[in-house]
Amino acid sequence: MKEDVWLIATVFVVWAVLSIMYFTIPMIYMPTTGRVWALGALLFLVLAVVVAIGESRGRTKHHVNDPPTFS
16 A cells, blocks of 8 residues: 555656646746646645555554464
């Protein structure tokens, strides 16, 4: 599951870069489209954080100190 966070974070970075490009490069200057890409990047950032928190809670919840003993 660790790969999920990295994949979502990579998608966030790509969307954020595209948003910055739409805002700053004069040839493709489209502020409305830049806002859409920025919103998408923000959603992917939130999703990556939520998945990372869920994974860390899942790891601590299923952590067992002692293996089960069978008599």
